[in-house]
Amino acid sequence: MTRLTRFRLCIMMFLEFFIWGGWFVTLGSYLAANLQASGGQTALAYSTQSWGAIIAPFIVGLVADRYFNAERLLGIIHIAGAILLYALSRARSFDAF
Template identity: 45%
Template structure:
């Protein structure tokens, strides 16, 4: 199997994991576990918290200490374990903490999967600008097929969606071992923590066009999360 096909499989599985529960977990928590709307919203807020905190931190670790594909494997193992445990949870507070652990492991894998793709294509002398879009679309395909599968199998109100996501995450963790090794950069670079975490990019908001873009992106993101959380229960 050539490297492009291998990356397509990785991205398909990456988003299949997410699509297995992201849109239907709200229905499971409301209809099966009898959580209130506020409790479901609290559980889903874990994604936003993790998305703010973890990608920058994991990115530093991947750059300097652990190859990206190995870190990717570790994150998915943690994600699989948390999803398996989530199938046994029946109270909202515990569900929040378990899904926060899952989100802290899963959210960085989105960026890591991109980094692995770019680096692997580069190792095979393939232009990422030309080749990556046709690879990345398989992530979207995986997400859609996962949602269809959960609905058609009538698992929307069942913890089986979490079992499927956890099993797929385990498969992906094992599969990531077969991908090309991504070298780390151990060369000392004198940069501030603000720069390492990408916070120095905030200076871009001085440009009105960037401030407007950020505002509308934030509003769109808010609508998307409301849809993910309550669209299926509705």
């Protein structure tokens, strides 16, 4: 791995955890105040993070090993995540979650 690739991956991972820390902490307050979500709905939204952490490595690892290189796949996943977070910020009801 070249130094440039390593640097780019470091920046990408920093931004990933920076953004994650920004929205994950305030998600419960946002759901309760803006979408009038119940406690169960808020717990459901938070539980998707755990399910994704369990299931995603198998699927992403399979795809990365067979079809794409890891850097490109991580970039695509991050862009898709940014689009989804933006779309969820525009949600008017909990049903979008």
